[in-house]
Amino acid sequence: MAARRITDFTAVKEIVAKHRDTPGCLMPILQETQGAYGYLPLELQEVIADELDIPLTEVYGVATFYSQFTLKPKGANQVHVCLGTACYVRGSKKILDKVIDVLGTDVGETSEDGRFSVDATRCVGACGLAPVMMVNDTVYGRLTPDQVPKILKQYIEKKEETA
Amino acid sequence: MSNVNIKINGMDLSVPDDITVLEAAKMNDIDIPTLCYLRGINQIGACRMCLVEQKGARALQASCVLPVSEGLEVWTNTKKVRDARRVNLELILSNHNRECTICTRNERCELQKLCQDLGIRDIPYEGEISGHKIDDASISVVRDETKCILCKRCVNVCRNVQGVGVLGPVGRGFTSRVEPVFDLSLNDVGCINCGQCIIHCPVGALKERDDVDKVWEALDDPKKYVVVQSAPAVRAALGEMFGFPIGTNVTGKLAASLRRIGFDKVFDTDFGADVTIMEEGTELIDRIQNNGVFPMITSCSPGWIKLMETYYPDLLPHLSSCKSPQAMEGALIKSHFAEMNHINPEDIVVVSVMPCVAKKFEVKRSELSEGGLPDVDIAITTRELARMIKEARIDFENVRDEDFDPYFGDYTGAAVIFGATGGVMEAALRTVADVLNDADLEAVDYEMVRGVDGIKTAEIAVTPDLTVKVAAASGGANLRKIMDSIREGGEFADYDFIEMMACPGGCVNGGGQPHVRAKDKLEKDIPAERAKALYDEDKAHKIRKSHQNPSITRIYDEYLGKPGGHKSHELLHTTYHARPKIKES
Numbered sequence: 071m072a073a074r075r076i077t078d079f080t081a082v083k084e085i086v087a088k089h090r091d092t093p094g095c096l097m098p099i100l101q102e103t104q105g106a107y108g109y110l111p112l113e114l115q116e117v118i119a120d121e122l123d124i125p126l127t128e129v130y131g132v133a134t135f136y137s138q139f140t141l142k143p144k145g146a147n148q149v150h151v152c153l154g155t156a157c158y159v160r161g162s163k164k165i166l167d168k169v170i171d172v173l174g175t176d177v178g179e180t181s182e183d184g185r186f187s188v189d190a191t192r193c194v195g196a197c198g199l200a201p202v203m204m205v206n207d208t209v210y211g212r213l214t215p216d217q218v219p220k221i222l223k224q225y226i227e228k229k230e231e232t233a
Numbered sequence: 234m235s236n237v238n239i240k241i242n243g244m245d246l247s248v249p250d251d252i253t254v255l256e257a258a259k260m261n262d263i264d265i266p267t268l269c270y271l272r273g274i275n276q277i278g279a280c281r282m283c284l285v286e287q288k289g290a291r292a293l294q295a296s297c298v299l300p301v302s303e304g305l306e307v308w309t310n311t312k313k314v315r316d317a318r319r320v321n322l323e324l325i326l327s328n329h330n331r332e333c334t335i336c337t338r339n340e341r342c343e344l345q346k347l348c349q350d351l352g353i354r355d356i357p358y359e360g361e362i363s364g365h366k367i368d369d370a371s372i373s374v375v376r377d378e379t380k381c382i383l384c385k386r387c388v389n390v391c392r393n394v395q396g397v398g399v400l401g402p403v404g405r406g407f408t409s410r411v412e413p414v415f416d417l418s419l420n421d422v423g424c425i426n427c428g429q430c431i432i433h434c435p436v437g438a439l440k441e442r443d444d445v446d447k448v449w450e451a452l453d454d455p456k457k458y459v460v461v462q463s464a465p466a467v468r469a470a471l472g473e474m475f476g477f478p479i480g481t482n483v484t485g486k487l488a489a490s491l492r493r494i495g496f497d498k499v500f501d502t503d504f505g506a507d508v509t510i511m512e513e514g515t516e517l518i519d520r521i522q523n524n525g526v527f528p529m530i531t532s533c534s535p536g537w538i539k540l541m542e543t544y545y546p547d548l549l550p551h552l553s554s555c556k557s558p559q560a561m562e563g564a565l566i567k568s569h570f571a572e573m574n575h576i577n578p579e580d581i582v583v584v585s586v587m588p589c590v591a592k593k594f595e596v597k598r599s600e601l602s603e604g605g606l607p608d609v610d611i612a613i614t615t616r617e618l619a620r621m622i623k624e625a626r627i628d629f630e631n632v633r634d635e636d637f638d639p640y641f642g643d644y645t646g647a648a649v650i651f652g653a654t655g656g657v658m659e660a661a662l663r664t665v666a667d668v669l670n671d672a673d674l675e676a677v678d679y680e681m682v683r684g685v686d687g688i689k690t691a692e693i694a695v696t697p698d699l700t701v702k703v704a705a706a707s708g709g710a711n712l713r714k715i716m717d718s719i720r721e722g723g724e725f726a727d728y729d730f731i732e733m734m735a736c737p738g739g740c741v742n743g744g745g746q747p748h749v750r751a752k753d754k755l756e757k758d759i760p761a762e763r764a765k766a767l768y769d770e771d772k773a774h775k776i777r778k779s780h781q782n783p784s785i786t787r788i789y790d791e792y793l794g795k796p797g798g799h800k801s802h803e804l805l806h807t808t809y810h811a812r813p814k815i816k817e818s
């Protein structure tokens with residue numbers, strides 16, 4: 071839960087140093103830190119709070135307020151299901167449920183082997199294809215729940231070959 | 234500051250120009266309902282209970298954050314206002330675990346009161362309840378998110394008043410919560426257990442760990458000899474739970490009620506406080522004469538100790554090695570009292586009644602035990618004692634005053650004022666000055682360390698050639714200012730003696746004391762009113778210096794030897810250790 075994995079804080083300290091004197095610097099600091107490390111775990115947020123001399127709860131509050139931030143490392147394959155209005159009315163919630171079911175991984179979580187993460191997103195601008203799911207950069211449109219296992223299977227098997 | 238002319242409900246009013254509409258209304262006896270507002274601490278316009286209609290403004294305005302201005306005109310009781318207020322309240326209730334009959338805040342809940350006042354009878358929006366987490370891993374504070382109304386009072390108290398900041402808003406929208414980071418328990422994030430969040434929460438979302446059942450169990454066990462001790466500040470606030478005005482001293486009723494509940498001995502932590510002065514005064518004199526670490530800092534407040542251990546571990550040698558009065562009293566009961574009465578200390582259960590939830594944490598410190606036996610077994614708060622008195626059906630209002638049991642219940646005026654910020658300092662000065670001058674000095678009132686200011690400083694000529702620089706501070710954020718200064722070699726680094734209390738105003742305003750509604754806090758300075766009850770009791774005491782307490786003389790003659798001696802060090806002194814801010818799992 072609170073196990074710390076990252077030990078090299080050079081990058082995050084540089085990012086804080088760059089922004090620390092501008093008001094409202096927390097947002098850019100979190101964005102760049104996520105850019106550098108991929109996610110915002112406890113140990114990075116602790117460093118940011120310490121360096122800025124603000125409570126950790128303040129950093130964490132912002133990091134959980136905006137959906138662009140993620141607290142956990144993303145999986146090797148990132149599955150996004152659009153829950154924007156157009157997708158939603160065409161049943162994307164059922165698609166999402168199917169994804170969760172097939173991968174055994176909840177929304178916002180990463181599978182235990184680190185290979186998949188599942189996210190619900192807002193409109194991805196492909197409303198004509200609703201309901202839409204994205205795996206990494208590939209868009210799958212006009213989906214029905216029973217197509218989901220087949221699509222995911224490709225990724226599951228592809229990984230197993232290389233492993 | 235000048236005045237401005239405004240109109241509330243058609244009434245022409247002239248009010249100071251630097252206040253809010255809510256305050257202006259209050260000054261003119263116009264009541265506007267509030268829920269999240271807490272003067273000076275939480276003025277964020279979150280709950281929208283205090284809405285008013287403003288001339289020229291399309292939307293209703295939250296009066297707690299609306300400044301007055303020349304010509305401003307508002308109405309507090311139009312249909313539009315009433316309807317909006319009701320909808321907002323109903324929305325809060327639709328997401329609230331409404332189990333008033335079994336809630337600790339029943340009858341002392343600001344949400345419940347508001348629903349009664351506004352005549353809410355049904356809730357049209359029955360929805361899913363969002364927060365479900367109950368965090369009861371902390372020894373002191375239990376959080377129940379099913380009752381949290383997201384007012385953020387606790388957030389701002391913890392962050393700004395206590396300087397700790399371990400509670401915060403998390404997430405957004407339907408899933409927003411107020412909690413510690415990364416789903417951790419309050420137990421694992423550097424909370425100092427002060428309980429200020431509890432006494433500022435308007436509802437039952439934050440409460441003390443309830444240890445009442447453990448006390449009843451001990452009392453019902455025929456093999457146990459159950460001794461109770463009660464802290465100085467309890468007597469200044471317990472009465473509030475039974476309808477007495479804030480600031481009523483109920484010492485006699487307290488002792489009588491404890492006896493009726495069935496404790497075998499009814500002792501007073503004030504005796505332990507007098508012992509503390511002997512030990513701490515001696516330690517101070519010893520540090521002065523032997524070039525010890527300065528400033529020396531008091532160690533009675535367990536919230537303060539945890540703040541030091543967590544945030545200033547490098548400065549621990551500044552702390553006095555004295556145990557707190559609660560622990561001293563307990564240690565002496567399980568040693569000297571047990572021997573005198575031929576009772577096996579293992580059969581003794583020491584219960585303490587404290588204005589504090591951090592004391593629950595203190596009694597679990599392994600340093601505060603002798604041969605595996607804790608100095609104090611169970612610490613309950615003023616609020617829990619009130620519940621016991623009610624459950625035992627004691628007629629508190631009419632019960633006749635009684636005294637505490639002799640010897641371990643004998644105390645001086647100096648001990649009583651331990652409950653207010655500056656009290657320990659004053660009590661210590663009374664004794665130290667007498668000892669160093671080898672005289673019975675007449676001056677006992679050290680006014681300069683009294684009052685509810687967050688940081689009080691003074692230079693005191695204790696003897697013709699010794700002047701000491703002293704300070705008394707309360708409220709975590711103030712304590713941190715002083716510690717930061719010491720760490721940087723600033724102003725406070727060359728002080729001699731500093732009293733620190735985690736709760737603002739001292740123990741009278743502790744996290745275990747009765748809740749006071751935000752409305753009443755607007756009218757009264759609660760810590761000051763309660764402190765006055767203690768200073769009045771001090772004044773009425775014949776003996777006002779700890780070293781003149783005959784039972785103190787007796788315990789040193791018969792048992793302890795001399796203050797700071799071998800036996801004292803064994804029983805009455807302790808050690809501290811660094812703690813991580815975030816506990817790794």
Ligand code: SF4
Nearest residue numbers: 332333336342436437
């Ligand atoms: S917090 Fe207040 S309103 Fe909610 S259940 Fe408890 S007493 Fe009732």
Ligand code: SF4
Nearest residue numbers: 391424425427428430
């Ligand atoms: S007990 Fe004190 S330190 Fe802990 S959360 Fe509450 S206010 Fe903050």
Ligand code: SF4
Nearest residue numbers: 381382384385387434
């Ligand atoms: S826990 Fe209490 S004080 Fe804190 S936000 Fe919730 S209701 Fe308000």
Ligand code: FES
Nearest residue numbers: 278280281283297
């Ligand atoms: S918004 Fe004014 S009291 Fe809550």
